[in-house]
Amino acid sequence: MRIGIYGAPFSGKTTVFKLLVGNDANEEMGIAKIRDERIDFLSKLFNPKKTTYATIELVDLPGLSPELSRKDKNQILMKIQNVDAILWVIRAFDDESVARYFDDPGKEAGYLRDELLVRDLEIAESNIEKLKNAKRKLSQIEEMQLKALEKCELALNEGKFVKLTDLSAEEKNLLNSFDFFTLLESVIVVNLDEKSFRAHDYKGKASIEKLARENSLSMMEVCGKLEMEMNELDEEEKLEFLKDLGLSESGIQRLSKVLYSSLGLISFFTSGEDEVRAWTIKKGTTFKGAAGKIHTDLERGFIRAEVVKFDDLKKLGSMKEIKANGLMRLEGKDSIVEDGEIINVRFSV
Ligand SMILES: Nc1nc2c(ncn2[C@@H]2O[C@H](COP(=O)(O)OP(=O)(O)O)[C@@H](O)[C@H]2O)c(=O)[nH]1
Ligand SMILES: [Mg+2]
Structure with missing residues (x-):
């Protein structure tokens, strides 16, 4: 499973990427271990030679912002082709020392949504044109593709995600090769400062929630900086720290769970003296x-x-x-x- 991390500059994308992949990650791509307390338990019980967690592959993207040219934007967006899901990181932390592109996280989320819609609309339109201008009779499959693309175009023009368009399973299959971003699952991660994280409140919250609801996206709150600091602590201190925040697990653990459930994934385990291992399968x-x-x-x-x-x-x-x-x-x-x-x-x- 591959997940692309998407957002405006300085929203905390690389921070989230490093939290998931490990601190010393300095590449664009990395493998994240899915922390699972059940595997920890089995490993203690069986004391195997090897313990293997489930993993996901992550791609850390450069930030997308309004002043970039179409060409630069497409270059960035190209990197999320071939992912299974998109993880949006939205800047909702206050920190004067870190530049900020949007003064309102709600607007930032809206901007990120619009960029995906614009890009998908371009894909729909250019492929419709290609099929319509073909100087030959279209195959039956191409006819169906054209019809499905026109449905997508209509929806996208209304600001609707392709995944919410009324398409049959067969039509969705026919659309696979076009890599529509709004056909993928998305998880919105709102990156908060400690104060708003504790208060469960921040500017733009209602509008991000509305956006998530309307497009049927999952959403969660993390505090990137706190999580980074927490990584320096030993297990016991970490639990104390989390308890103080009213939590039982770290944001990264919660994120793994949200990703799994929004992608319809579950884990099963194999265990023995040689290896305790988690496997990822579709529900x-x-x-x-x-x-x-x-x-x-x-x-x-x-x-x-x-x-x-x-x-x-x-x-x-x-x-x-x-x-x-x-x-x-x-x-x-x-x-x-x-x-x-x-x-x-x-x-x-
Ligand atoms: N205060 C604060 N700073 C953060 C937080 N998350 C990230 N940063 C800082 O914001 C800057 C940009 O973060 P980065 O993850 O590189 O953002 P990216 O441009 O989206 O990849 C870095 O200096 C981070 O240390 C946070 O939750 N709170
Ligand atoms: Mg970055």
């Missing part, structure tokens, strides 16, 4: 499909999966107790995996 994946994530042999030779719920294991404390209480079940290839299941695949090849 609705079957046990056979999940087995294929681990290894194609496991999918090919799938017999059954032994399944334990993480919460049961946490409660009972050992696999022995799980078995004694009949809490390990067997599942066939077509059953659906639920979030937090620990799976052992029985297979033969």
Whole structure:
């Protein structure tokens, strides 16, 4: 999974990127470990040689701002092609030492939305034109593409995201090759200073909430600077610090969860003496499909999966107790995996 970090200059994009990827990141692209306290627990319990967290790939973009030329903007936006989701970072922290492009975070969010709409409209229009000007009879697929593109054009002209347009699954498929940004999931991260973070209030809040609601985007608040400072603390101090803020987990942990849920992703686990590992799958994946994530042999030779719920294991404390209480079940290839299941695949090849 790849996520592009999008926003105006000095909004805290690189700060969020570094928080996710690790402090010493200095590249545009990085791999973020998804912190998951369930993996920490399993790792303590099984004491494996290796512990592997789920990961996501992140792309840190230069800032987009109104005074840039169309060409410069497109160059920046090109970097979010081929991502699965866009993470918007909005500047809502007060700090006179850091330059600011918009005096109102609500306006900043509106600007970011408009840039995506303008770019997508350009894509729709130019491809409609291309198809219409083709000096040959269009194939059936191209006819359908044209119809779908015209629906998008209409919606975009009304300021509506492509993902909210009334398109069939087939039409969405046909649109895949155009890389519409407003067809992707977006998560809005509002970067606050400590004062507004504690108060849960800041200028433009209502209008960002409205924008998120209207376009069906997820939204969350973080305090980038505090998170950075928190990274210097040891685990216990960190928890104290979070508690003082009325939180139980860091913004980055919350962000991972928001990303997962907005992308329709869940985790399952494998565990043993060699490795405890988290795997990322789409909601609705079957046990056979999940087995294929681990290894194609496991999918090919799938017999059954032994399944334990993480919460049961946490409660009972050992696999022995799980078995004694009949809490390990067997599942066939077509059953659906639920979030937090620990799976052992029985297979033969
Ligand atoms: N006061 C304050 N400063 C921040 C916060 N987040 C980022 N900054 C600072 O703002 C400046 C720009 O941040 P950066 O992440 O590089 O922004 P980018 O241009 O969007 O990548 C840096 O000096 C950061 O240290 C925050 O939450 N509060
Ligand atoms: Mg940056």
